[in-house]
Amino acid sequence: MAQYVAELDGVFVALADPTRRGVVRRLGRGPTSVGDLAREFPMTLPSFMKHVRTLETSGLIHTVKVGRVRTCVLNRERLALLDDWLADQRAVWEGRTDRLATLLAEEES
Amino acid sequence: MAQYVAELDGVFVALADPTRRGVVRRLGRGPTSVGDLAREFPMTLPSFMKHVRTLETSGLIHTVKVGRVRTCVLNRERLALLDDWLADQRAVWEGRTDRLATLLAEEES
DNA sequence: GCAATACTTAGCCTCATGGCACAGTATGTG
DNA sequence: CACATACTGTGCCATGAGGCTAAGTATTGC
Numbered sequence: 001m002a003q004y005v006a007e008l009d010g011v012f013v014a015l016a017d018p019t020r021r022g023v024v025r026r027l028g029r030g031p032t033s034v035g036d037l038a039r040e041f042p043m044t045l046p047s048f049m050k051h052v053r054t055l056e057t058s059g060l061i062h063t064v065k066v067g068r069v070r071t072c073v074l075n076r077e078r079l080a081l082l083d084d085w086l087a088d089q090r091a092v093w094e095g096r097t098d099r100l101a102t103l104l105a106e107e108e109s
Numbered sequence: 110m111a112q113y114v115a116e117l118d119g120v121f122v123a124l125a126d127p128t129r130r131g132v133v134r135r136l137g138r139g140p141t142s143v144g145d146l147a148r149e150f151p152m153t154l155p156s157f158m159k160h161v162r163t164l165e166t167s168g169l170i171h172t173v174k175v176g177r178v179r180t181c182v183l184n185r186e187r188l189a190l191l192d193d194w195l196a197d198q199r200a201v202w203e204g205r206t207d208r209l210a211t212l213l214a215e216e217e218s
Numbered sequence: 219g220c221a222a223t224a225c226t227t228a229g230c231c232t233c234a235t236g237g238c239a240c241a242g243t244a245t246g247t248g
Numbered sequence: 249c250a251c252a253t254a255c256t257g258t259g260c261c262a263t264g265a266g267g268c269t270a271a272g273t274a275t276t277g278c
Contacts, residue, residue: 009127016125017236018118021194028201035254045255047237054235068245068254076202082195085130086188092137093185126266144224154225156267163265177224177275 007059011081014058019043020051024060027074034063034070116168120190123167128152129160133169136183143172143179 014020019041026037038048052072055061059078063070123129128150135146147157161181164170168187172179 005127008130009125012121012125012130016118016121018114019236021117021121025198025201028198033254038255043236044238046239046257049256050236065255068243070255074202079195079198082191086191089134089137089188092134093183128266142224147225152266153268155227155269158226159266174225177273179225 008081008085010058011060011078014054014060017051017054019048020055020060023051023055023072024074027061027072031071031073034072037072117190117194119167120169120187123163123169126160126163128157129164129169132160132164132181133183136170136181140180140182143181146181 015024022041023037026032026040034045034049034052037052038045041048052061052063055072056063059075061072061074063072065071124133131150132146135141135149143158143161144154146161147154150157161170161172164181165172168184170181170183172181174180
C-alpha cells in the first residue's frame, strides 16, 4: 500500500499539469512520436521532454525508441488508479468498509 | 471551457498532495473542524491551513466558521469533475466524438 | 475580566517545478 | 561523406509550494 500511495501520488502529480493532460488526451488517439507531440505545445523540445519523462515515470505512458524516433504510448490501465481512488472515496462516505476500503484505508501510512 | 480547464486544474493540483487527499478522505466520514483535522497530520496549524485553503479554492471542500471554530465540509459534487475527465478520456480513445467529447475537446484552449 | 482555545497573519526558508538556451549524440538521406 | 533530423544532456533561472516560527485576533469558560 505504500507502493500504492506512491503510484497514486505520481499519477495525480503527473495529471496536475495541463500540458501533461493534453499529452494523455492526444495519446488517446494513438501512439505518437515525441517530435509530433511537441509540435502541438508551445515550448521547446527539452522542456517538453521533461513532461514526457514525468508521464513515463508515473506509468501513465511508456515510450519506445526506434532509430532516432521515440514513440509515446498511453498506458490506459494506469488511469484505473483514479477509478480506484474515486471508488474508495465513495466507499468512505457511504460508510462501507469492505475489502477495498480496508486495503486503501492505509493509504497515507 | 476555459473555466472548466481552470477548475479541473485546481482539482488535480489539490489532489496531487497526500495530505490533501488525506483530508478529503477524512471529510468523507463527515464535517470536521480544522483543529480536529490538523491533529491527524504531522505539521503545524498554519501549514495545515494552507492545505485547507487550497482545497477550498479548488472547490473540493467548503468551510464555515462558527464562533472560533472553522468546520470543513466535503463537496462531493466536485469530485465528479474527475469522472467527467475520465469519461472524456475514454471517449477519445474509443474514437467517439459525441457532445461531451466535443465540449471537452477544447479543454486546453 | 482573565486565561485558555482556536484559528489567523506575517515573514522567512528551502526545494521542486517548469521554463530556457546551447551544445552534443545518434540516425537517416542523398 | 556531408548534412539534416530527432532527440538528449547540461546548466541556469524564476516562481511557487510546502514547511516553519512568532506574534496577533477573536471566542469561550471560569
